[in-house]
Amino acid sequence: MTSNQQSSSHQSSYHHKNAWFSIAWRLFCHESKRGELTIILLAISLSVASVLALSLFSERLQYALTEKAANYFTADRMLWSANPAPTQWLEKAKQSELTMATQLRSNSMLFAGDAMSLVFVRAIDENFPLKGTIRIAPQPFAEGADTDLTPAQGEIWLESRIFQLLNVQLGSMVELGDIKLKVTQVLAQLPDQGFSLGNSSPHVVINITDIKAAGLIGQHSNAWFSYSFVGSDEAIIQYEDWLLPQLDNEVHGWDTAEDAKDFWLSRTIRKAGQYFLLSSLLAIILASISIAVAAQRYCQRHYDPVAIMKTLGGSNSQIRKIFLLQIGFISIAGIIIGTSIGYVFQYGISTLIANQLNIELSGWYWRPFIIAIFTGCCCAFLFSVYPLMKLFSVPPLRVLRRDIDAKPLKFTFNLLASGIAIFLLMWAYSNDLKISAILFASGVILVLVLLAITLVFITLGRRYAQAEFSPGLAGAWNLAWARIQRRAMGNSIQLISFSLTIMLLLIVIVLRNDMLEQWRSQLPEGTPNYFLANITKQELPELQRHLATFDVFPKEYYPVIRSRLTAINDETIDTTIDKVKKKNEKEEKEIKIEDKGKAKEESTDKEREGFGREVNLTWRDTLPFKNEIVEGTWWEKDVPNSVSVEEKVAGELNIIIGDKITFNIGSQIVTASVTNLRSVNWQTMQPNFYFILNPDAVTDISPTYITAFNLAKDQKSELNKMLKPFPTLSLFDVDYRIQQVKDVIKQVSAAVEFILILILCAGSLVLIAQVQASIEERQQELAILRTLGAKGKLIQQSVVLEFVIVGIISGIIAAFANEIALYMLQTNIFEMEYSFHFEFWLLAPLVGASVVGCLGALTCWRLLRINTLKLIREVM
Amino acid sequence: MDIKPSDSAILTKSLTKKVKTSEGDLQILNPIDMNIKYGESVAIVGASGSGKSTLLGLLAGLDDASEGEIYLDGQPLHNMNEEQRAQLRGGRVGFIFQTFMLVQSLTALENIMLPAQLAGLSNAAEQAKSLLEKVGLAHRANHYPNQLSGGEQQRVAIARAFISKPKILFADEPTGNLDAKNSINIESLLFELNKKFGATLLLVTHDTDLAEKCDRQLHMHAGSFVETVIPLTNSKHDEEVVHDV
Numbered sequence A: 001m002t003s004n005q006q007s008s009s010h011q012s013s014y015h016h017k018n019a020w021f022s023i024a025w026r027l028f029c030h031e032s033k034r035g036e037l038t039i040i041l042l043a044i045s046l047s048v049a050s051v052l053a054l055s056l057f058s059e060r061l062q063y064a065l066t067e068k069a070a071n072y073f074t075a076d077r078m079l080w081s082a083n084p085a086p087t088q089w090l091e092k093a094k095q096s097e098l099t100m101a102t103q104l105r106s107n108s109m110l111f112a113g114d115a116m117s118l119v120f121v122r123a124i125d126e127n128f129p130l131k132g133t134i135r136i137a138p139q140p141f142a143e144g145a146d147t148d149l150t151p152a153q154g155e156i157w158l159e160s161r162i163f164q165l166l167n168v169q170l171g172s173m174v175e176l177g178d179i180k181l182k183v184t185q186v187l188a189q190l191p192d193q194g195f196s197l198g199n200s201s202p203h204v205v206i207n208i209t210d211i212k213a214a215g216l217i218g219q220h221s222n223a224w225f226s227y228s229f230v231g232s233d234e235a236i237i238q239y240e241d242w243l244l245p246q247l248d249n250e251v252h253g254w255d256t257a258e259d260a261k262d263f264w265l266s267r268t269i270r271k272a273g274q275y276f277l278l279s280s281l282l283a284i285i286l287a288s289i290s291i292a293v294a295a296q297r298y299c300q301r302h303y304d305p306v307a308i309m310k311t312l313g314g315s316n317s318q319i320r321k322i323f324l325l326q327i328g329f330i331s332i333a334g335i336i337i338g339t340s341i342g343y344v345f346q347y348g349i350s351t352l353i354a355n356q357l358n359i360e361l362s363g364w365y366w367r368p369f370i371i372a373i374f375t376g377c378c379c380a381f382l383f384s385v386y387p388l389m390k391l392f393s394v395p396p397l398r399v400l401r402r403d404i405d406a407k408p409l410k411f412t413f414n415l416l417a418s419g420i421a422i423f424l425l426m427w428a429y430s431n432d433l434k435i436s437a438i439l440f441a442s443g444v445i446l447v448l449v450l451l452a453i454t455l456v457f458i459t460l461g462r463r464y465a466q467a468e469f470s471p472g473l474a475g476a477w478n479l480a481w482a483r484i485q486r487r488a489m490g491n492s493i494q495l496i497s498f499s500l501t502i503m504l505l506l507i508v509i510v511l512r513n514d515m516l517e518q519w520r521s522q523l524p525e526g527t528p529n530y531f532l533a534n535i536t537k538q539e540l541p542e543l544q545r546h547l548a549t550f551d552v553f554p555k556e557y558y559p560v561i562r563s564r565l566t567a568i569n570d571e572t573i574d575t576t577i578d579k580v581k582k583k584n585e586k587e588e589k590e591i592k593i594e595d596k597g598k599a600k601e602e603s604t605d606k607e608r609e610g611f612g613r614e615v616n617l618t619w620r621d622t623l624p625f626k627n628e629i630v631e632g633t634w635w636e637k638d639v640p641n642s643v644s645v646e647e648k649v650a651g652e653l654n655i656i657i658g659d660k661i662t663f664n665i666g667s668q669i670v671t672a673s674v675t676n677l678r679s680v681n682w683q684t685m686q687p688n689f690y691f692i693l694n695p696d697a698v699t700d701i702s703p704t705y706i707t708a709f710n711l712a713k714d715q716k717s718e719l720n721k722m723l724k725p726f727p728t729l730s731l732f733d734v735d736y737r738i739q740q741v742k743d744v745i746k747q748v749s750a751a752v753e754f755i756l757i758l759i760l761c762a763g764s765l766v767l768i769a770q771v772q773a774s775i776e777e778r779q780q781e782l783a784i785l786r787t788l789g790a791k792g793k794l795i796q797q798s799v800v801l802e803f804v805i806v807g808i809i810s811g812i813i814a815a816f817a818n819e820i821a822l823y824m825l826q827t828n829i830f831e832m833e834y835s836f837h838f839e840f841w842l843l844a845p846l847v848g849a850s851v852v853g854c855l856g857a858l859t860c861w862r863l864l865r866i867n868t869l870k871l872i873r874e875v876m
Numbered sequence B: 001m002d003i004k005p006s007d008s009a010i011l012t013k014s015l016t017k018k019v020k021t022s023e024g025d026l027q028i029l030n031p032i033d034m035n036i037k038y039g040e041s042v043a044i045v046g047a048s049g050s051g052k053s054t055l056l057g058l059l060a061g062l063d064d065a066s067e068g069e070i071y072l073d074g075q076p077l078h079n080m081n082e083e084q085r086a087q088l089r090g091g092r093v094g095f096i097f098q099t100f101m102l103v104q105s106l107t108a109l110e111n112i113m114l115p116a117q118l119a120g121l122s123n124a125a126e127q128a129k130s131l132l133e134k135v136g137l138a139h140r141a142n143h144y145p146n147q148l149s150g151g152e153q154q155r156v157a158i159a160r161a162f163i164s165k166p167k168i169l170f171a172d173e174p175t176g177n178l179d180a181k182n183s184i185n186i187e188s189l190l191f192e193l194n195k196k197f198g199a200t201l202l203l204v205t206h207d208t209d210l211a212e213k214c215d216r217q218l219h220m221h222a223g224s225f226v227e228t229v230i231p232l233t234n235s236k237h238d239e240e241v242v243h244d245v
């Protein structure tokens, strides 16, 4: 104390012009021991921490995913061309300081003695891949490992199954076109090698210098060149701007790494991102509510000091500075604490993710910091502006007439100020005007509805309270109800903030539970990690028997046939087949397990996008796993020529129930009418189809089959034996990616838990602030009751009862509002299934009553411990 | 006759105060003319509700007059806005209140320093310490008001009132909240310090002992001065300040 005092005396003699600074500082120091400033400080810290942690985390994750996508894509940008690109284009790339890799892709026949096989040739240069890595295996079907090598001239790397197909070993010679090449490596995986059901030729890799000799380029070649680029963002964009206008759509294509983003991971991350966004918004709102409550309380307690200062000659500007400075101190402290917590958290999580995904997470992201600091300041100042303005308006006359309060400011001003503050925060944070507006508008409506409901509750309660109650608690009960009624408006605001808080907590908890559950159920133990395609009807029984000896029992074998959609009703297509074909070849690089919005990518000028494309058809009697009918009905037996269409594709192609769709299957034309539209869960890792036919529609067609199965890690070595008798099957290993998704989900889940904790803290803060404020407000009443001889127990009981009642009502309202809000959120934003949460209707009032009641009891107990005299003195 | 404002510590001309109530305007101060000289000590006495505090508030510029003129230390308060009046008060006017009006979150010492700091005076701390000594509370410098007794709080308030070496001191029932023994202490402290600093003292009180210690007493009734009581001690300033009605 003494040193503090000395330093302040020091200050005042040298900086007496800035007396307000030292007054503010000393008030701040003394006040920081009291509740309100602590609450404001914690609230600011919480909102800053959650905003910073989550936006930094999201931004880094987004970056990591883009980087990862670039790895699958092997570059940042890629130019496709049917013939070698003009040298000036490549020169320009070099000038722009872009690194480039050239590649040629083509289907070709590969010979080894008498054996031959259709293969997909990838002729690469030593720069390939610019991002990501090639994986090679020591022997066919063995576990792959990363390599920096590329095939030298005269070498060829083969995929495992070609070794079986052609019966060759490492070191054998094979013939490709006109040249002989030596087999030097087992190709486990190319970074950009996905799989597609239609074109499933095994891959081989050769050196690009061999293409001419191999006869891969020439008049009738179906080869495509690809030129991939990496470089700084500016260089890439500059080059893109220069190049794109020169491209000819017939022969050139231009792709970005963004297009290759893993749909599935992105979706998971996007959902998590939305959750983070929502949660942080809620954290901000909760923090703001507690700031508003605490600031209100703080200012009210300073009416006297302000009146005194004004009386003693303090000018308005001095007083403004003194109090704004205190908020400033608090904000700075809160921002420092908040950013530290936020940064440490996101650092931990991001480092884990970076290790998991094998990517460097570097670079500074200023936006999250700026937003976090902005959030802290907004919360601190915008939500205290109304109480502060009231405080500043306190007239000095209050020192003589205690009943004089601050000049009543328009309450609408307060609403307006907080409303604008919340909206600005939402906007700044979500970066999306529309979403913020929608969220904000629904929030406003929600508050209005809550207001109406609470008023109804209070009016009902008034009637109810007039009834007789058990004599034991009757006194406390009546006292409690009397208080609730007397301050109907004040109580309804208190009720709203309790309800809102409990509701927001419920929302965050339910969404967390549902989302984690969904993620867990998405990839349960035993999720298929291998796909087998190209199974012929003849092979099927033999394969099943064979797999069974390895304890592998695929759930289902799906018949698949490649077809072309040629007409919808009478509308036929006149698309240039060539273009479509080339496009299809190009698609080889993409993973087709799930929908990638392909119909959109294939946009043509036609009215129906993606019309005339190739589609994989299947047929069956029953609705597939995790598919749901959204319109129409699934077919009964013996219905002629029906087709079931996935809803999104139906939307894109303008297909409605009753339309007749014509498929060209081989040489056969099949026309079927649409009997239902279906939603598909693309996340099941099961083969999924846009179009499913009724089995009667395809009687004479012999399909191949596709299946998916799970293979435990220790069984992988048996793959070779497992597939040896079936050399023509195509095997796709998706284990690596599933593992990756699982790991990412684990980290994202950790982040979800973190935000949940933050939100719970923010929520508790509101409850504490509110209870503290409302009990201190009735300090006087308690003191008078006390002096009038009311027993401490009665007072305590009545106060606790009051809060229990308020807690129960808030809980019920919260449970109700929670259902509505969840319904809107889950169906509109999170694309989840809505679920009714019966348990919360019970839990919310219980938790509300016990938490609010306990807080009330604690605060009241503290108050009653102060002896009556002191209580009265504090009040007077 | 016309009195020059600069000659008086406090001068009012036809000062009135009306307030709006639900039943229309209520006149709580009838036109008042008063003149208090520098160095004078004046007690305003009267029944509860007679308008003493209202008058004090007007004279100190804490409230707006409805009509009339007020000159405080020669300055026309009635022409000033709240901000200017606050500035005028700072450094010239001291206050003592019935309820002490200490800032609860500042220590005794800091409370005393407050007016000096607001006025931008240097060495506020040293002055505050010497004042705290004078009121006999040097050992309580770092105590908060709620750790002090009523009498002690009022002594701190008195010290605070004098820190800016005020020309005029307003006191609204300074002993109203104190027991007899404390009242006597406070009274003597107040007059002792006032003598030393030579301030003009205007105090409102119910306490006749206290009132009698003043040079003059003004009796209020229903918003007006009802008679002039000639002080027992001194008859120098007996001229006017009459009433009406």
Ligand SMILES: Nc1ncnc2c1ncn2[C@@H]1O[C@H](COP(=O)(O)OP(=O)(O)OP(=O)(O)O)[C@@H](O)[C@H]1O
Pocket: B019, B020, B021, B026, B028, B046, B047, B048, B049, B050, B051, B052, B053, B054, B055
């Ligand atoms: N703003 C106001 N609105 C209505 N009535 C007022 C207002 N201000 C003062 N009054 C009334 O004016 C009268 C004088 O009040 P004032 O506080 O000056 O009395 P007082 O002489 O100081 O009384 P006490 O000795 O009890 O302190 C009272 O009747 C009071 O109710």
Ligand SMILES: [Mg+2]
Pocket: B052, B053, B054
């Ligand atoms: Mg009074």
